[in-house]
Amino acid sequence: MLPNTSRRVLARILAAALACTTALPPLAAHAADKLTYFTWSGYELPEFSTAFNEAHPDGVETSTFGDDDDAFTKVKAGFRPDLAHPCYDKVARWAKEGLIEPIDTARIKNWDKIFPVFRNLPDLQAGPGKVWMVPWDWGNTSILYRTDLVKDPAPSWNLLWDKAYAGRMATIDAVHDTPVVAALLVGVNPFDMSPADMDKVAAKLREQRPLLSSYTTDMTSVEQALASGQLVAAMTWNASAVALKKQNVPVDFMKPKEGMLTWACGFVMLKDTPHADLAYDFINSRLEASSGKKLIEDYGYGASTTSAFAAVPKETLESLQLPADPEVTLKSTVFTGPMKQADDLAKMFEKVKAGG
Amino acid sequence: MAETGTTAQNGRADGVFRAALALPGTAVTLGLILFALGLLALLAFRVNDGSLFGAGLTLGNFRTLAAEPLYGLVILRSLVIAGLVTLATVVTAFPVAYYLSFHARARGLILFLVTLPFWTSYLLRVFAWKIVLAYNGVLNSGLMALGVWSEPSTALLNTPAAVVLTLAHAYAPFAILPILVALDAIPRSLVEAAADLGAGPLTIFRRIILPNAMPGVLAGAVVVFVPTVGDYVTPALVGGPASTMIGSLIQAQFGKAQDWPFGAALAVVVMLVILAVILLVRLADRRFGSRT
Numbered sequence: 212m213l214p215n216t217s218r219r220v221l222a223r224i225l226a227a228a229l230a231c232t233t234a235l236p237p238l239a240a241h242a243a244d245k246l247t248y249f250t251w252s253g254y255e256l257p258e259f260s261t262a263f264n265e266a267h268p269d270g271v272e273t274s275t276f277g278d279d280d281d282a283f284t285k286v287k288a289g290f291r292p293d294l295a296h297p298c299y300d301k302v303a304r305w306a307k308e309g310l311i312e313p314i315d316t317a318r319i320k321n322w323d324k325i326f327p328v329f330r331n332l333p334d335l336q337a338g339p340g341k342v343w344m345v346p347w348d349w350g351n352t353s354i355l356y357r358t359d360l361v362k363d364p365a366p367s368w369n370l371l372w373d374k375a376y377a378g379r380m381a382t383i384d385a386v387h388d389t390p391v392v393a394a395l396l397v398g399v400n401p402f403d404m405s406p407a408d409m410d411k412v413a414a415k416l417r418e419q420r421p422l423l424s425s426y427t428t429d430m431t432s433v434e435q436a437l438a439s440g441q442l443v444a445a446m447t448w449n450a451s452a453v454a455l456k457k458q459n460v461p462v463d464f465m466k467p468k469e470g471m472l473t474w475a476c477g478f479v480m481l482k483d484t485p486h487a488d489l490a491y492d493f494i495n496s497r498l499e500a501s502s503g504k505k506l507i508e509d510y511g512y513g514a515s516t517t518s519a520f521a522a523v524p525k526e527t528l529e530s531l532q533l534p535a536d537p538e539v540t541l542k543s544t545v546f547t548g549p550m551k552q553a554d555d556l557a558k559m560f561e562k563v564k565a566g567g
Numbered sequence: 568m569a570e571t572g573t574t575a576q577n578g579r580a581d582g583v584f585r586a587a588l589a590l591p592g593t594a595v596t597l598g599l600i601l602f603a604l605g606l607l608a609l610l611a612f613r614v615n616d617g618s619l620f621g622a623g624l625t626l627g628n629f630r631t632l633a634a635e636p637l638y639g640l641v642i643l644r645s646l647v648i649a650g651l652v653t654l655a656t657v658v659t660a661f662p663v664a665y666y667l668s669f670h671a672r673a674r675g676l677i678l679f680l681v682t683l684p685f686w687t688s689y690l691l692r693v694f695a696w697k698i699v700l701a702y703n704g705v706l707n708s709g710l711m712a713l714g715v716w717s718e719p720s721t722a723l724l725n726t727p728a729a730v731v732l733t734l735a736h737a738y739a740p741f742a743i744l745p746i747l748v749a750l751d752a753i754p755r756s757l758v759e760a761a762a763d764l765g766a767g768p769l770t771i772f773r774r775i776i777l778p779n780a781m782p783g784v785l786a787g788a789v790v791v792f793v794p795t796v797g798d799y800v801t802p803a804l805v806g807g808p809a810s811t812m813i814g815s816l817i818q819a820q821f822g823k824a825q826d827w828p829f830g831a832a833l834a835v836v837v838m839l840v841i842l843a844v845i846l847l848v849r850l851a852d853r854r855f856g857s858r859t
Contacts, residue, residue, distance in 0.1 A: 281823060288619060425725050425808065435701075436701075439702045439703040441719075441724075557823045557824040558824045558826065561816060561819040565811040567636075
């Protein structure tokens with residue numbers, strides 16, 4: 212009898228398992244109707260894609276990253292979103308690895324409203340009428356410092372190397388930020404380095420390490436630390452400056468004489484996505500003037516379209532230190548393009564961070 | 568019920584039952600642990616050619632590792648931090664377990680309280696420590712109110728000490744439970760006999776309780792030590808640049824630096840180092856342990 216009962220129990224378990232598996236496909240099919248969007252944390256807000264959300268309620272699933280180098284590895288290792296949001300300096304790598312497919316500009320309604328300086332970026336071009344990435348946002352990287360705790364600093368990136376503020380500074384843990392600045396300071400071309408140049412950059416970074424409280428991409432923590440006074444200066448993006456000024460923290464976003472870093476990011480479509488139509492709808496909704504306006508006003512980043520800039524009052528742009536034309540910005544800043552030795556630089560940066 | 572079947576039938580059912588019980592464990596061990604470990608070991612000998620699994624076979628990863636003193640330094644740092652965490656955890660866990668085993672009335676309640684932090688996510692617990700240790704945090708404000716210092720200290724957060732503290736708190740139950748089990752297994756008659764023979768409380772503790780509890784202490788220590796050596800979340804959140812542990816370096820190879828074979832080589836070396844440390848501890852325990 213024992214074998215019989217146990218056999219009956221086993222049969223029941225198997226039946227239950229079978230029921231579970233047969234119940235799964237509809238669920239999976241349901242999830243499959245959604246667009247998967249892989250983006251920087253903070254860029255997933257539904258307000259940025261209102262038109263898409265109206266047309267496809269609950270139609271997008273997001274997954275976020277803190278650094279697009281990590282995002283690249285994740286996709287390379289098999290993660291398959293439909294749309295991703297890397298920055299310009301990485302696009303050529305994504306394309307070279309065969310991870311993304313060209314986007315048809317004819318299907319991008321507001322393509323002509325994108326500033327030519329972004330539209331014509333060399334690594335975007337994927338043949339006539341095709342691009343690898345649709346630019347959406349751009350912004351600056353600089354030093355955000357407490358004006359009451361750092362009195363009239365010289366406008367230079369060297370502030371982050373100032374021993375007077377040891378232990379009270381932080382920098383961004385990303386290859387396209389901190390090492391680029393170190394390269395600018397030692398007078399080396401950040402985008403194409405010889406091994407000797409790399410050593411110089413490494414030496415400069417080593418000099419900075421003992422002075423830092425942390426290497427991080429967690430901007431919320433950096434903002435809190437600046438607000439509390441634990442940090443007096445940190446490398447940040449302009450959204451942090453906007454956020455802290457809104458809280459009335461006495462901060463200023465420096466204009467270093469070596470130049471701020473300017474970056475541009477956008478949407479890439481993953482190869483063989485089954486949701487190309489949804490993806491085009493999503494990109495189109497993000498290129499609406501209202502979406503770009505939201506990005507400018509909430510985060511202080513630049514939108515890629517002229518129409519978004521036109522929708523924002525002039526005073527707001529002035530208070531955000533955003534010129535109506537990115538070309539004006541780019542005259543005085545360093546545009547983060549592809550780095551030829553990105554992998555070597557990443558390894559070197561990791562070693563320096565660990566104390567080598 | 569068993570009498571109704573023949574012995575042979577029973578034996579067969581027994582075998583089937585045992586096989587069924589062993590099946591999930593075997594499948595997990597073979598499929599998820601041994602296969603993954605084998606893959607990692609293989610990957611460690613590959614050349615990084617930009618693809619995920621590399622190409623060819625080489626010893627180059629290990630040569631780079633040996634040639635660069637940094638990796639040894641970071642492994643050593645990880646061992647020291649994990650060692651301190653283990654020490655702190657075991658030393659604080661022992662009295663708790665002792666109290667639970669010998670004196671506690673509300674044993675269920677205390678055990679419940681010990682495991683309570685586990686009901687929240689690990690990240691939440693780390694952030695809770697950030698609130699305590701931050702510049703304008705609980706500890707700084709408290710010490711300033713007491714007049715210990717007049718300016719908030721930046722020496723609490725983003726230091727190796729913060730990493731040790733956070734990890735020791737997070738892993739406390741892992742040490743308490745095995746020690747408690749070992750203490751519970753000590754026959755109370757032994758303690759009474761020792762007292763009858765004139766041993767004071769200290770002698771009883773030193774000669775009866777501690778030696779008999781050692782297996783639990785060692786088990787707890789291993790359970791705390793092994794995962795903390797490779798931890799990378801905690802140093803990233805509460806440790807500054809001076810507390811980069813080997814886990815962060817390994818993670819970076821699989822992330823930003825895009826060198827999976829080298830990351831695998833690092834992981835293999837760390838595993839071997841941990842294995843060596845544990846073997847050494849076991850050897851020392853066998854040689855010098857006071858168990859008879």
